[in-house]
Amino acid sequence: MGKYLGLPTHGYLGLSDSKIVDAQASVEAALGITFAVLAEVNVVSGPGMLELESCQSFEKLVIDNEICGIAFKLKEKIKVSDETLALDLIKEVGPGGQFLTKKHTKQWFRKEHMIPSEIIDRMPREKWLKIGCKDATQRAREIARKIITEHKPEPLPKEKEEMLDKFIRKLHISY
Numbered sequence: 616m617g618k619y620l621g622l623p624t625h626g627y628l629g630l631s632d633s634k635i636v637d638a639q640a641s642v643e644a645a646l647g648i649t650f651a652v653l654a655e656v657n658v659v660s661g662p663g664m665l666e667l668e669s670c671q672s673f674e675k676l677v678i679d680n681e682i683c684g685i686a687f688k689l690k691e692k693i694k695v696s697d698e699t700l701a702l703d704l705i706k707e708v709g710p711g712g713q714f715l716t717k718k719h720t721k722q723w724f725r726k727e728h729m730i731p732s733e734i735i736d737r738m739p740r741e742k743w744l745k746i747g748c749k750d751a752t753q754r755a756r757e758i759a760r761k762i763i764t765e766h767k768p769e770p771l772p773k774e775k776e777e778m779l780d781k782f783i784r785k786l787h788i789s790y
Contacts, residue, residue: 618655623657626654628661633666636672636674641678645685648662649682652686663676673755677758678755681732736754
């Protein structure tokens with residue numbers, strides 16, 4: 616209704632009723648976030664939320680961020696141009712040929728089809744075993760810890776800070 620009336624929209628999407636970061640949490644989040652992106656909801660509350668909105672999980676928030684990236688990628692239009700169609704390459708390879716080793720395929724596969732991820736495991740089993748058999752939740756926990764301990768937010772630009780101070784003084788709020 617909000618979209619129909621030209622108003623900003625808000626939805627609790629991407630949250631889960633699961634009590635832990637598990638398959639249920641990921642499925643509920645993925646569906647909700649995808650619906651939000653496709654419906655062009657302006658503000659989405661829910662990423663990171665578990666257990667009937669009663670708790671926030673840093674691990675789920677990291678996983679949900681990944682889901683958001685994938686959902687936004689889904690929303691992008693497929694690029695169709697002479698370069699992406701590669702009609703010359705199709706003629707060159709011909710019937711019965713293969714495209715997998717072609718430079719063009721490698722270039723566009725990386726851009727269009729492969730979504731790099733620290734959460735989603737795409738490595739061979741041998742490598743996965745060698746580096747500790749971590750699941751998505753363990754990888755997300757490590758990423759969350761790194762963000763919490765290492766992130767240094769950029770300071771607010773001076774003019775914005777002054778604007779906010781002026782606004783607060785105007786409201787007669789002391790801080």
